[in-house]
Amino acid sequence: DAKTTQPNSMESNEEEPVHLPCNHSTISGTDYIHWYRQLPSQGPEYVIHGLTSNVNNRMASLAIAEDRKSSTLILHRATLRDAAVYYCILREFNYGGSQGNLIFGKGTKLSVKP
Amino acid sequence: NAGVMQNPRHLVRRRGQEARLRCSPVKGHSHVYWYRQLPEEGLKFMVYLQKENIIDESGMPKERFSAEFPKEGPSILRIQQVVRGDSAAYFCASSVRGPRYNEQFFGPGTRLTVL
Numbered sequence: 001d002a003k004t005t006q007p008n009s010m011e012s013n014e015e016e017p018v019h020l021p022c023n024h025s026t027i028s029g030t031d032y033i034h035w036y037r038q039l040p041s042q043g044p045e046y047v048i049h050g051l052t053s054n055v056n057n058r059m060a061s062l063a064i065a066e067d068r069k070s071s072t073l074i075l076h077r078a079t080l081r082d083a084a085v086y087y088c089i090l091r092e093f094n095y096g097g098s099q100g101n102l103i104f105g106k107g108t109k110l111s112v113k114p
Numbered sequence: 115n116a117g118v119m120q121n122p123r124h125l126v127r128r129r130g131q132e133a134r135l136r137c138s139p140v141k142g143h144s145h146v147y148w149y150r151q152l153p154e155e156g157l158k159f160m161v162y163l164q165k166e167n168i169i170d171e172s173g174m175p176k177e178r179f180s181a182e183f184p185k186e187g188p189s190i191l192r193i194q195q196v197v198r199g200d201s202a203a204y205f206c207a208s209s210v211r212g213p214r215y216n217e218q219f220f221g222p223g224t225r226l227t228v229l
Contacts, residue, residue, distance in 0.1 A: 034217075042222055042223070043118070043205045043207070043220030043221050043222055043223050044157065044205070044207075044220045045219075045220060046217040046218070046219070049217070087156065101147065101149075101159030101162060101170065101172075101173065102147075102149075102157070102159065102207075102218060103159070104149075104156035104157040104158070105156055106155070106156050107156060
């Protein structure tokens with residue numbers, strides 16, 4: 001799986017949008033972009049994933065650059081509960097692969113101020 | 115619909131003792147993954163199991179660590195003769211199908227402290 005680069009930390013104000021960037025310049029054509037987040041003292045939870053087109057779900061939106069070398073996770077209105085470490089992870093789409101692991105980097109620690 | 119359950123949530127062991135960590139996947143999930151997280155670090159993959167079979171143990175230390183996922187009952191991560199460096203949070207995740215295109219659901223973790 002290709003490597004991703006994220007800022008170590010970001011700050012946001014409550015009820016404002018947050019844009020969390022991720023660079024993945026070595027992404028391959030079969031890599032999906034996944035985002036997980038880990039709230040304090042909890043296990044990670046899935047947020048969203050995409051391949052080429054922008055994606056929306058109830059938690060967030062994912063904007064993917066046209067060349068796919070970068071992506072941005074968008075939280076439309078940050079709440080205090082969104083304070084967490086956000087991980088951007090590339091997963092190769094491969095029916096035959098036996099490797100199961102997610103490769104977590106250090107992620108971006110998001111702080112939300114009231 | 116219960117999520118992934120792990121127990122105990124906290125475990126304290128003295129050096130040389132054994133630690134047994136249990137993980138019950140989401141009902142209907144047959145794929146289980148174990149990860150370890152050291153303080154201030156990201157999660158590191160340890161092992162991937164599918165009912166009664168170890169599929170990928172490339173992240174598992176060669177000695178003292180073992181994992182199983184029996185036909186009946188929870189998955190177990192076993193650490194023999196624990197050392198201080200084993201102190202970490204251990205997370206279990208499960209998925210309904212193969213790992214390459216499925217989200218993984220994580221449990222709350224077991225925090226192991228070795229005295």
